[in-house]
Amino acid sequence: MFAGWGIKLKIKNSLFLKFFAIFSVTIFIILASLFFVLRVYIEDQDIKIFEQNLSQRTQTLIPFIKPLAKNNQALKQSIQEISKNLGNRITVIDVDGTVIADSQNDEKTMSSHLDRPEIKAVIGGAEFGLDIRNSTTNLERTLYYALPMETDAKLVGILRLSVPINALKTFSQDVLKNILIAFFIAIILSTVFAYAVSRKTTKDIAVLLETISEISKGNFKAKAKINSNSELAQFAEALNKMSDDIENLFWQTKALDELKRDFISNASHELKTPVTAIVGFSQMLQTKKLTSTQKHYVEIIQKQSKRLSNIVTDLLSLNVLENTGLKDIKKTDVPIDNILDDIINLYQKRLNDKNIVIKQEISPDAKTVYANEFYLEQALTNLIDNAVKYTEEGSITITTQMSDDGFVEIAVSDTGIGIEEKYLSRLFERFYVVDKSRSRESGGTGLGLAIVKHIALIHNARIDVRSKICAGSSFKLHFPPKNS
Template identity: 40%
Template sequence: MMKKRKLIWHIYPAFLVIALAVLLAVTWCASHSFRIFYYNQVVSSLEAKARLVEYQIKPIIISGNFPEIDNICKALGKTVSTRITVILPDGLVIGDSDENPILMKNHSDRPEIKEAISGDTGKSLRFSDTLGKNMMYWAVSIKQADKILAVIRTSVPVAIIDNELARLYKKILWTGLIITVCAAAVSWIVSKRLSRPIEQMTKAAQGFASGQISQRLPIPDSAELAELAKVLNEMEEVRRDFVANVSHELKTPITSIKGFVETLQEGAIDKPEEAKRFLEIIAKHTDRLNLIVDDLLSLSRLEEDSEKRKLAFETVLLKPVIISAVELSKIKAESKNIKNDIACDEKLTAKINSTLIEQAVLNLIDNAVKYSPEGGKIKINVKKSDGKIEIIVADTGCGIDKEHLDRIFERFYVVDKARSRKLGGTGLGLAIVKHIAQVHGGGVSVESTVGKGCVFTIFLPQN
């Protein structure tokens, strides 16, 4: 079986990949934008220099002093570190900052010259046959009364542009590497911050499983994990209470049985009346122990069968199931002159496990009988509401304080332990009702007013 990775190794790589993807995207966009920006700046610079040359040589072109134009080109070219060329409309070169214009070829076929003559300005990025390298050219026509006198062309080697961009890319690369390292460190810190509380909860849960029920989980800063820690702590409190209650509920009858057996051994057995009374008490406590064990086994079976999906569900009429539960509780109800009223449509059906629903309803009726006064009344109403089936058991008993309602379905949780034990309760009946409702995909609720009684409702899906 392949070993599972820790949570941090699920979170950290994802954070890191996202950070690197964002960084690469930003770097690419920045590089692309810088390249365009720098090329535009070079073009603007070449245009500005061409305009400057135009201002100085236009009068000289009009006068026809071409050798002076070549001298100006060579002087200005050194000053502004830019190649400057002056070409007549027929393509004849009359001035160049780098070469002898007499030795230069006719430039009438150069694309930037053609553009300038036809549309005032022109530019191109191409290989120079004269210089033997790639150049960026900008050309502008010099006009006099709409007549083109000449074309001024400025240019720089593309290598200079590439060198500047390479230097810029190098800075971007180093900055990106630094940001990558920082992003990796931050991702690690964030991943550890997220996974550490979960690791602590895992260790605590393992401690719970091994029997360390006294510890509590620290509450993390994040709302979701804090809620999870609170739920785990509450679950452990429930488990701790359950263990304490089971111990108490089992120990109480065992202690009584042991005490009465010792009394019998010490001579009470020779006194028939006392021996009979003691044996009746022992039998009563034994019955109570048996009830507790039976209820615990019922809960265990419910959980196991639910997990393994062994329960069988059939679509059946509900009224016979309710009547059967009422019949099973009839003797106890009649002993207190309590009447059961049933309101259920004869044709109402639901997909249920009949035995379990009968048990749940019986538990609620038994509970109602125990806590109702002599001559009380219990109403069982079964109806369909919003696509669900509601089985409502209402009594006229003593009721339950609001402070107990949230925990009333916990195992062994009873409002009045002494009274419950006196009435023969195990503290597991309502927990069984809750589990039966849950295995049917439903739930259970309770409403109560002290002195007026309780209303328990089992909710079941119709299908």
């Protein structure tokens, strides 16, 4: 129905994979980012909780430690014991920065702590001192918390508790491990979900493509069925409606086309007799004795009625061709050079007048073509007629050639006026002429190439054209091999 319009559409597996990959990678990226944000947040919270914890412990310890600050021996013993129970390192520092006692190290070997930020803060009058840094003693990242010990509002010493951050991390790591497991399950579930959604979507798209492909072949009965509320289902509905509309339009156009064809056919049949009569009688009139004015008029009548007669003949041939099928014509191996000689004979005078050379280049393996002789001659006559009509100087060449796939190619090329690229696609339409005024002058109606196209069609042959403005044109017929 729509020859040459069939669109081949097929969904590639890669579309499904692409969908699936995009979907799962997106989910993965979202979850991974969420995990990192959570991790920073939880660790932050963790440190805050430990700060509080340390602050409380330090505060609670002050009443025990302060009275012992004078007795180095008892102090050392107590802080070592408390430290063992709490799991914190405990340091007691004098107001001048000297370490009085430390639960982990020998205080005598320890340098002044005046430069430690948490100590500096307390000596400077702050309510507490806090710092996170690498410990010089064991190189671990450590949280330090220091509080002033006061007697009568006078600073008498500083109590400092510390804990390595790694130790407190175990808590957050536990939480993060659980989150990670939850995310892992979420990723697996969403991957399964992504798989299902991508499959459904690609399946729906495949249904749509299949339907479009069917419609393009002219099968308007094909309908896309998608069971969901998605946009694709709406698309399918729109597609089905469009297909119905196209079908209606198609039948309307077909009916109109048939009407047009019938009208042209009837009109040309009706015109045939009167036109033949006018041509005949005007010819007869010419043999009579006429004044020069009368002779002039009779010549005009004759020229124009001949033209009208040609149009009627062309329309009738087109009508016959349109109703001719591939199987209706008788084909034989036609020797191409014989036909060309006959046609060239007809045009020889005009060619001489225009000083145009005509050449035949018949390839030894393409001397004959399997075709209907009458129609082949009609097609080549039309092409050569155009070449003569639209060439002012130079030459016309007719070449034959056998293509690799066994087609006989006959080309009529000229060095004439040429055709602009934008007109090429319309040349084979009925009544189409590029330059109306020029055609009227040369007697062209725009039916010649329409006839050639139909002759090609009933031979299952193809015609194509190449042309360059002011350089020339070449029309080539491709006849299929005999046994195809």
